[in-house]
Amino acid sequence: MNKLTHLFDRNLAWANKIKAENPDFFSQLSKQQAPEYLWIGCSDSRVAANQIINLPPGEVFVHRNIANVVVHSDLNCLSVMHFAVEVLKVKHIIVCGHYGCGGIKAALENEEHGLIDNWLCHIKDVRRFHADKLKGLEYKAQLDLLCELNVIEQVKNVGNSTVVQNAWRNGENLTIHGWVYGLENGILKDLNTSICSNEELENDS
Numbered sequence: 001m002n003k004l005t006h007l008f009d010r011n012l013a014w015a016n017k018i019k020a021e022n023p024d025f026f027s028q029l030s031k032q033q034a035p036e037y038l039w040i041g042c043s044d045s046r047v048a049a050n051q052i053i054n055l056p057p058g059e060v061f062v063h064r065n066i067a068n069v070v071v072h073s074d075l076n077c078l079s080v081m082h083f084a085v086e087v088l089k090v091k092h093i094i095v096c097g098h099y100g101c102g103g104i105k106a107a108l109e110n111e112e113h114g115l116i117d118n119w120l121c122h123i124k125d126v127r128r129f130h131a132d133k134l135k136g137l138e139y140k141a142q143l144d145l146l147c148e149l150n151v152i153e154q155v156k157n158v159g160n161s162t163v164v165q166n167a168w169r170n171g172e173n174l175t176i177h178g179w180v181y182g183l184e185n186g187i188l189k190d191l192n193t194s195i196c197s198n199e200e201l202e203n204d205s
């Protein structure tokens with residue numbers, strides 16, 4: 001049986017390296033987490049939340065799914081948002097997509113992929129909402145634009161969620177951001193679609 005011992009070796013080396021720099025790191029962190037950010041990103045192995053924003057464990061609460069979709073009835077995503085906002089009191093929710101996203105690509109092409117096609121329907125909706133903007137563009141430009149439009153749409157979905165609506169109603173300082181990550185250069189781009197109130201949510205739509 002392959003017990004993946006190389007991963008345990010890597011884990012030990014990693015933990016020892018952190019402890020060498022800060023002997024109390026894990027004991028302090030084990031007592032509580034107080035992240036300021038909730039990251040909603042793609043499951044893609046190349047888009048690792050903590051590493052991209054260069055933050056250590058404890059600094060970012062994370063939810064990832066294929067193509068960073070926020071579905072109003074997705075109990076998993078809603079529960080993460082609820083816990084992050086109501087219990088951890090995060091100040092920022094970041095929806096981060098990425099160029100070259102396989103989920104977006106699959107939603108743009110009309111091939112069959114099985115079960116996942118049901119999930120991709122949410123992105124096909126985004127494609128339909130913005131058909132006029134996508135029309136006439138070359139494939140690569142369409143793909144890049146749909147990656148961005150999907151993030152903008154998901155930012156709105158976060159804003160419309162009961163979790164965020166309740167937080168804003170209670171006067172909490174909570175901002176939702178839309179970013180896209182470049183696989184080719186490792187750089188984040190802010191889509192300037194941040195919202196922190198219903199007024200901004202409505203203005204933006």
Ligand code: CO
Nearest residue numbers: 042044101102
């Ligand atoms: Co992706």
